[in-house]
Amino acid sequence: MKTKSEDKRLALLKAAFAVVTEKGYFETTVDEVARRAGVAKGTVYLYFKDKPAIYIGLVDWLLEQALETIAAVAARPVSPRRRLEELFSTWATGMMSNPG
Numbered sequence: 001m002k003t004k005s006e007d008k009r010l011a012l013l014k015a016a017f018a019v020v021t022e023k024g025y026f027e028t029t030v031d032e033v034a035r036r037a038g039v040a041k042g043t044v045y046l047y048f049k050d051k052p053a054i055y056i057g058l059v060d061w062l063l064e065q066a067l068e069t070i071a072a073v074a075a076r077p078v079s080p081r082r083r084l085e086e087l088f089s090t091w092a093t094g095m096m097s098n099p100g
Contacts, residue, residue: 008039008043008047009047009057011038012033012043012044012048012054013057013061014037015033015034016028016033016036016054016055016058017062018036019033019036020058029051030051030054069090070087
């Protein structure tokens, strides 16, 4: 079970993902991440030191999501070929839904 703090951090990462996807890293601001997450700017700084720390947290979170997906597909009792097909299908679907 996630704590309130973990939920808030995840909400900030999801907001950061949305902003970075739309505007790119350099045009993303802490103010915009806070606004998208529905929190005060100071709340962002309770979880992340600065904008680069938000980005590092975002990359870590995205890699964690990718590894969880890979582990789930790898654990399925299907042929290696089918596993690869599922991995590529999942990757392609992710790329199409998040082209940024």
